[in-house]
Amino acid sequence: xxxxxxxPSTLSVQEGDSAVIKxxxxxxxxxxxxxYKQELGKGPQLIIDxxxxxxxxxxxxxxxxxxxxxxxxxLHITETQPEDSAVYFCAASSKGGGADGLTFGKGxxxxxxx
Amino acid sequence: GAVxxxxxxxxxxxxxxxxxxxxxxxxxxxxxMFWYRQFPxxxxxxxxxxxxxxxxxxxxGVEKDKFLINHASLTLSTLTVTSAHPEDSSFxxxxxxxxxxxxxxxxxRLTVL
Numbered sequence: 001x002x003x004x005x006x007x008p009s010t011l012s013v014q015e016g017d018s019a020v021i022k023x024x025x026x027x028x029x030x031x032x033x034x035x036y037k038q039e040l041g042k043g044p045q046l047i048i049d050x051x052x053x054x055x056x057x058x059x060x061x062x063x064x065x066x067x068x069x070x071x072x073x074x075l076h077i078t079e080t081q082p083e084d085s086a087v088y089f090c091a092a093s094s095k096g097g098g099a100d101g102l103t104f105g106k107g108x109x110x111x112x113x114x
Numbered sequence: 115g116a117v118x119x120x121x122x123x124x125x126x127x128x129x130x131x132x133x134x135x136x137x138x139x140x141x142x143x144x145x146x147m148f149w150y151r152q153f154p155x156x157x158x159x160x161x162x163x164x165x166x167x168x169x170x171x172x173x174x175g176v177e178k179d180k181f182l183i184n185h186a187s188l189t190l191s192t193l194t195v196t197s198a199h200p201e202d203s204s205f206x207x208x209x210x211x212x213x214x215x216x217x218x219x220x221x222x223r224l225t226v227l
Contacts, residue, residue: 032214043120043207043218044158051214089157101148101160101173102209102216 002027004092006105014113019080021108023090024072032093033073034102035064037086044089048075077110085112117141118210120219127198128227135193135222137208143188144210149181152205152221164191198226 003026013019025033031052036044050057050064050073057064061080066073077084087109091102117140127133137147145166150158162183163171170183182194195202203226209216 034215036218041221041223043118043220046215046217049215101150101163102158103160104157106157 002030002092002103004090004103004105006090006108008108009106010109010111012111012113013080015080015082017080019075019077019084019110021075021088021090021110022072023074023092023105024070025092025103026071027092028068028071030092033064033066034091035062035075036089036091038089038107039086047088080110080112082112082114085110116210116212116215116217118208118217118219120206120208120222122222123220124223124225126225126227129199130197132194132196133198133224135195135206135208135224137191137193137210137219139189139210142210142212144191144212145188146211147185147191148209148211148216149183149191149193150207150209152207154205158207161193195224198224200226202226 006023034049035047037047038044048059048062048064050066061078063076087107089107090105119138121136147164149161151161152158160173161176164183164185166185166188172178180196185191205221207221209218
């Protein structure tokens with residue numbers, strides 16, 4: 001089955017700086033890679049996703065890049081703000097388009113220092 | 115759009131009792147819903163895939179007789195934890211698929227005493 005590794009487990013950055021979270025996956029058949037933000041005691045919230053037919057996607061301060069050859073994808077948050085503090089999870093779907101349940105990374109606790 | 119709700123948000127029960135958790139898609143129909151479990155400071159682990167009108171598909175290691183799933187309509191899936199024990203205490207989260215994207219509910223905190 002799919003295995004997703006996520007790094008770092010904790011990331012502390014100064015407000016206004018950029019944050020980068022990286023993930024690798026094992027199943028070359030995976031072609032859907034979402035990122036979720038989870039605040040304490042709440043369900044995960046989709047912030048951005050990418051499919052394997054593109055290498056990069058951007059939505060305002062958030063961007064995701066995908067390298068299918070290397071089987072890794074990254075989340076980039078620019079101009080970080082205090083409200084960006086949360087746990088971020090990457091995920092991969094081992095079959096097309098999220099038709100199956102997602103395999104999640106272990107999460108990154110992002111701390112934005114004021 | 116794509117709002118998923120769960121009920122209850124929190125439940126405390128005695129060991130040996132059964133607990134039912136509801137997952138609803140509020141503004142769309144979902145033929146497929148998923149149930150995940152999340153222990154404190156850990157990631158989400160897929161428990162089962164719930165398909166409307168058919169039996170759920172369980173992940174390896176998840177007891178189907180303990181975690182009963184019913185997806186009776188296109189907007190409702192239920193998870194029943196039968197004969198709950200303290201080790202079943204966890205955060206249970208459902209998701210619903212819209213085209214190729216999964217949207218998650220707010221989760222249900224289950225505490226078994």
